[in-house]
Amino acid sequence: MARQPSTTLALTRIETEEKTTDLKLRLKGKLAVDLADYLRAYVETNGQSVDLDQLVPHMLATFIEADRGFQTWRKSAAGKTSAAA
Numbered sequence: 001m002a003r004q005p006s007t008t009l010a011l012t013r014i015e016t017e018e019k020t021t022d023l024k025l026r027l028k029g030k031l032a033v034d035l036a037d038y039l040r041a042y043v044e045t046n047g048q049s050v051d052l053d054q055l056v057p058h059m060l061a062t063f064i065e066a067d068r069g070f071q072t073w074r075k076s077a078a079g080k081t082s083a084a085a
Helices: 029-046 052-066 068-077
Strands: none
Touching: 029 052, 052 068
């Protein structure tokens, strides 16, 4: 019998690979530890092994989609051009 995960993560199972953009970051301290822990939690919860370069873009997308302030800004900025452009 398969063990059902007792934890639900905000990030759902990664299904497909999409177009990529290179992004290089260096994480230190608590954030580096937290990200490593999140990766382990993701693998345990979803039963799917992924690399950080697959996981981080999905985490960022989930954060952006959940950021209601950003979504409001995006809707209000739609069709407007930047003064700096």
